[in-house]
Amino acid sequence: MSWFFHVNQGSNQQPPVMMPPSSSSSPSLADFPSVPQGLVPPSLENLSCTSLKSAAGREPLPLSYVTLQEQRCVLSWFLSWSTAQRERFLQDLLGKAVPGKVCTLLESLNTLQVKDSPPNIFECQLRLWTQWFESWNEEERNSFLHILEERDPIFVAHFYRGVAGTAGRD
Structure with missing residues (x-):
């Protein structure tokens, strides 16, 4: 699972809804969803490409x-x-x-x-x-x-x- 799934699972809020891109060719800040208040992303040490089990501490962390x-x-x-x-x-x-x-x-x-x-x-x-x-x-x-x-x-x-x-x- 991706890091984004961990973030959304950690909060009781609904995932942000993506707005359709504006008519301009390059995206603007308004095209991106807002970050939920009080949400702190995990440090780089805690990011991995493993299942949720390892993030929950049920399995050993992956090797670097x-x-x-x-x-x-x-x-x-x-x-x-x-x-x-x-x-x-x-x-x-x-x-x-x-x-x-x-x-x-x-x-x-x-x-x-x-x-x-x-x-x-x-x-x-x-x-x-x-x-x-x-x-x-x-x-x-x-x-x-x-x-x-x-x-x-x-x-x-x-x-x-x-x-x-x-x-x-x-």
């Missing part, structure tokens, strides 16, 4: 355009990664999901390497992934995991087993 594009980008990379790269990504994801667990820290240390050569594309992708992930809120992170699960449920099952395996371990 930037976050959605970042997530699509990471998913695209993920789908092109080799098995070894996906395993490295899994370890990185586990480290982000349960930060501070010694078992994930030790596994992350095993992936560190000192090189004289510049980073490869995969390493650059992981750096961008980390920057983006850190800027996402919890809901956006969960949304990414849901999108990833739709594409590769086996990978996400491994992730959940890995998270469960850290329970009770320091």
Whole structure:
């Protein structure tokens, strides 16, 4: 639904009636309906192209355009990664999901390497992934995991087993 529907629903007034355009070729202010008194439009943060359910708070708010594009980008990379790269990504994801667990820290240390050569594309992708992930809120992170699960449920099952395996371990 459009923003206009939300505005009209929020007030108990009838929607404004459109007047036929005047005979001049360009519209004038008189051609537009008047704004109901006391009506304040929502901020830009609250505008979306989603159903009324999300606006009413029954569903999570939609992702921002930037976050959605970042997530699509990471998913695209993920789908092109080799098995070894996906395993490295899994370890990185586990480290982000349960930060501070010694078992994930030790596994992350095993992936560190000192090189004289510049980073490869995969390493650059992981750096961008980390920057983006850190800027996402919890809901956006969960949304990414849901999108990833739709594409590769086996990978996400491994992730959940890995998270469960850290329970009770320091």
